[in-house]
Amino acid sequence: MTLLSPSRRLRRTAFSEGVEAAGVKAYTVYNHMLLPTVFRSVEEDYHHLKQAVQVWDVACERQVELRGPDAGRLAQLLTPRDLRGMLPGQCYYVPIVDETGGMLNDPVAVKLADDRWWISIADSDLLYWIKGLAHGYRLDVLVDEPDVSPLAVQGPRADDLMAAVFGDKVRDIRFFRFAPFDFQGRSMVVARSGYSKQGGFEIYVEGEDMGMPLWNALMEAGRSMDVYAGCPNLIERIESGLLSYGNDMTDDNTPHECGLGRFCNTQTAIGCIGRDALLRVANEGPIKQIRAMEIEGPVVPACDRWWPLKDGEKAVGRVSSAAWSPDFKTNVAIAMVRMTHWDDGTELTVETPTGLRPAKVRENFWA
Numbered sequence: 001m002t003l004l005s006p007s008r009r010l011r012r013t014a015f016s017e018g019v020e021a022a023g024v025k026a027y028t029v030y031n032h033m034l035l036p037t038v039f040r041s042v043e044e045d046y047h048h049l050k051q052a053v054q055v056w057d058v059a060c061e062r063q064v065e066l067r068g069p070d071a072g073r074l075a076q077l078l079t080p081r082d083l084r085g086m087l088p089g090q091c092y093y094v095p096i097v098d099e100t101g102g103m104l105n106d107p108v109a110v111k112l113a114d115d116r117w118w119i120s121i122a123d124s125d126l127l128y129w130i131k132g133l134a135h136g137y138r139l140d141v142l143v144d145e146p147d148v149s150p151l152a153v154q155g156p157r158a159d160d161l162m163a164a165v166f167g168d169k170v171r172d173i174r175f176f177r178f179a180p181f182d183f184q185g186r187s188m189v190v191a192r193s194g195y196s197k198q199g200g201f202e203i204y205v206e207g208e209d210m211g212m213p214l215w216n217a218l219m220e221a222g223r224s225m226d227v228y229a230g231c232p233n234l235i236e237r238i239e240s241g242l243l244s245y246g247n248d249m250t251d252d253n254t255p256h257e258c259g260l261g262r263f264c265n266t267q268t269a270i271g272c273i274g275r276d277a278l279l280r281v282a283n284e285g286p287i288k289q290i291r292a293m294e295i296e297g298p299v300v301p302a303c304d305r306w307w308p309l310k311d312g313e314k315a316v317g318r319v320s321s322a323a324w325s326p327d328f329k330t331n332v333a334i335a336m337v338r339m340t341h342w343d344d345g346t347e348l349t350v351e352t353p354t355g356l357r358p359a360k361v362r363e364n365f366w367a
């Protein structure tokens with residue numbers, strides 16, 4: 001690690017040794033922890049992810065554990081998604097909102113038991129909001145960050161690789177379901193989920209000591225399957241329309257603005273902190289919303305600030321993520337666009353750091 005000064009505040013992970021041995025080329029920081037972003041190159045990693053199978057160190061998807069009789073009640077305080085029908089063994093993608101209906105995070109909730117949940121968080125310090133609520137409402141629940149490190153196995157050959165390590169039974173896990181599987185005498189939660197649309201699993205590794213044994217077993221078993229270390233891929237996740245908290249949305253956005261209305265049941269999510277605020281705004285509907293966009297011209301630079309979207313002189317939104325897509329031979333992007341300009345095919349101009357570019361709103365993402 002040359003450009004990021006190492007220190008204990010910038011946490012290493014249970015898999016960092018393996019990531020380094022695989023020749024990681026760049027990191028970002030996510031939940032105060034290292035998250036690899038490049039192995040061979042973003043484009044090579046992209047092609048490989050779509051063709052083979054990768055093992056991802058996503059330990060930075062930290063868990064907030066809720067444990068105790070009020071765990072379910074606390075979970076429902078957090079989200080406008082109705083959790084009453086959720087069973088142990090299920091994962092739900094849950095928008096988390098504050099009292100104004102603003103997005104605080106967009107985690108995956110993992111229901112281990114009625115009185116034990118993991119909230120697998122995106123990049124914001126959600127632990128403190130949850131601890132504050134548990135304390136303020138005097139709930140009978142413990143809230144902490146356990147020693148759990150997710151490892152993702154993603155790509156079209158993920159089922160074969162996982163079956164080689166955990167047995168053929170992993171093939172039966174349905175999307176956003178999980179089951180416990182044995183690895184070297186330890187029980188591990190294995191879910192069919194992950195931050196790509198290429199298919200795959202996430203293993204929630206309990207105990208840092210099991211990180212490298214599992215990493216090594218997957219690399220060994222996958223030799224004939226062209227397995228390689230990988231990481232969430234910028235190009236693939238934009239094509240797939242997977243949102244990134246802090247980039248594509250912040251606490252200024254409602255779930256509806258983020259296109260996450262399908263994960264909200266605000267009417268029936270009794271208890272949700274942001275329920276009243278969301279019911280008020282739901283009457284009118286959002287006036288801006290996340291859209292897929294194409295940006296014309298050559299490869300765009302990294303989107304490290306919002307790029308203004310214009311209709312002539314008029315500001316109509318912002319681009320928050322963008323990358324060149326080798327498969328679609330255009331720049332793919334995620335933008336927040338005003339209602340007056342969000343229809344499919346609308347032609348706009350985007351102000352990139354390297355100049356103005358024509359851009360077009362797309363009905364759907366590419367995946």
Ligand code: THG
Pocket residue numbers: 061092093106107108120121122123150176193194195196202242243
């Ligand atoms: N897995 C786990 N934890 C995570 C992520 C993950 N924490 C951080 C981050 N990713 C949270 N954000 C997302 C965003 C999208 C999805 C999951 C987590 C996702 N969405 C699918 C979609 O939108 O099509 C499926 C949602 C559904 O149908 O329920 O998978 O990746 N453990």
